[in-house]
Amino acid sequence: MEIYDVVIVGGGPIGLNCAREAQKHKLKYLIIEKGTVVNSLYNYPLYMRFFSTAEKLEIGNIPFISTAPKPGRQEALEYYQGITRTLGININLYERVLKILKSEAIFEVETSKTVYSAKNVVIATGFYDIPKLMKVPGENLDKVKHYYTEPYPYAKQKIVVVGASNSAVDAALETYRKGAEVTMIIKGDRISDSVKYWVKPDIENRMAEGSIKAYFGAEIIEIKEDRVIFKDSGGHINELQNDFVLAMTGYLPDFEFLQNCGIQLEGDTLKPVYNPETMETNIQNLYLAGVVCGGMDTHLWFIENSRIHAEMIMGNIVSKIYLHQEQ
Known part of the structure; x- marks a missing residue:
C-alpha cells in the first residue's frame, strides 16, 4: 500500500x-x-x-x-x-x-x-x-446568480445587486457600463470599507448622480420571476421590476x-x-x-x-x- x-x-x-x-x-x-x-x-x-x-x-x-x-x-x-x-x-x-x-x-x-x-x-x-444564502423565497430561481463572471449577459436588463463588498461593487459598475439598469440592495448603511480604494469613489459617484440606485439598510424579502420585494430602511415594503438578481453575499x-x-x-x-x-x-x-x-x-x-x-x-x-x- x-x-x-x-x-x-x-x-x-x-x-x-x-x-x-x-x-x-x-x-x-x-x-x-x-x-x-x-x-x-x-x-x-x-x-x-x-x-x-x-x-x-x-x-x-x-x-x-x-x-x-x-x-x-x-x-x-x-x-x-x-x-x-x-x-x-x-x-x-x-x-x-x-x-x-x-x-x-x-x-x-x-x-x-x-x-x-x-x-x-x-x-x-x-x-x-x-454561497452565503439570503434564505428568502425565490432564491432558487434561475434568475438569481451567486457567482458573477462578466457583464455582457446583463446588457439592457434590470439588475438587482445584493451586497456592498468588492464583488458587489464590481458587478454593479460593470453591468451598468454595459447598459444595465442597476439597483443595489445593501443591508448596511454604506459601501464596505474593504472595497478597493480606486473603485470606491467610482461607485459612490454613480450613486450620488443616480446612475446606480442604492437602498441602504434594506433587505430582500422575496424574489419573483419578474420582480423583487424588499424592505427599506424605514421598514416599508417595496416592489421592483427585475430581470436578474446578482446575490454577491459572500x-x-x-x-x-x-x-x-x-x-x-x-x-x-x-x-x-x-x-x-x-x-x-x-x-x-x-x-x-x-x-x-x-x-x-x-x-x-x-x-x-x-x-x-x-x-x-x-x-x-x-x-x-x-x-x-x-x-
Whole structure:
C-alpha cells in the first residue's frame, strides 16, 4: 500500500505553496483538487484585479511578473498554472475529496475516484464553493446568480445587486457600463470599507448622480420571476421590476466537511481549532492552511498573509519525522 508523507486537499495558491515546501523537504506528497489548478481563481470575474501587487502573490520565491500595478485574473492563472508545470507539482485534478478518516497513525482520504493513505493531511480548501444564502423565497430561481463572471449577459436588463463588498461593487459598475439598469440592495448603511480604494469613489459617484440606485439598510424579502420585494430602511415594503438578481453575499468554507474530519469549530464565526504556531488542528497530523482557517471570517486570511502557513506546516511535519528517527 502506497503511503504519502502528506496529502494536500486543495490546489489553490496556498495548496501549491504547501506542495513546493514539501518538495523542498523531499516529502512524498500529493495535491487533490476538485477542479482545475487554482480553481477558485478560475471562477473569479473575468476582469477582476487583485487588491495586492504581484510580489505579494508570489509563492516559492518565484517572481510574479505583471505588466500592471495590480495583476488580474488571467495573469494569476498564467502564473500559478505555470508554476505547477515548471515545478512538476504532483496534483490530481477534477477529483473531489469526500471524507478523511484516521485509523491509528494513518489517514484514509476517500475521493470521488479512489482512496489514498497518508501520514499527514493538509486542508487548504479556501471558501469559494458555498454561497452565503439570503434564505428568502425565490432564491432558487434561475434568475438569481451567486457567482458573477462578466457583464455582457446583463446588457439592457434590470439588475438587482445584493451586497456592498468588492464583488458587489464590481458587478454593479460593470453591468451598468454595459447598459444595465442597476439597483443595489445593501443591508448596511454604506459601501464596505474593504472595497478597493480606486473603485470606491467610482461607485459612490454613480450613486450620488443616480446612475446606480442604492437602498441602504434594506433587505430582500422575496424574489419573483419578474420582480423583487424588499424592505427599506424605514421598514416599508417595496416592489421592483427585475430581470436578474446578482446575490454577491459572500461565501463560506465547507463546515460540514471540516466537522466530519473531526475538526472542532468554535464561537459564532465557527473558527476551526488549530495551533497558530504549527497550523495543526485538534486532530494530530491534520493541518489547515489559508483562508479556511478563518471560519466565517473570510476576510481574515488572504494569499499574501497565509503563504507562511506552508512553511510552518512542512517544518512541523519534518521536525516530527526527525524526532521519530532519533527515538
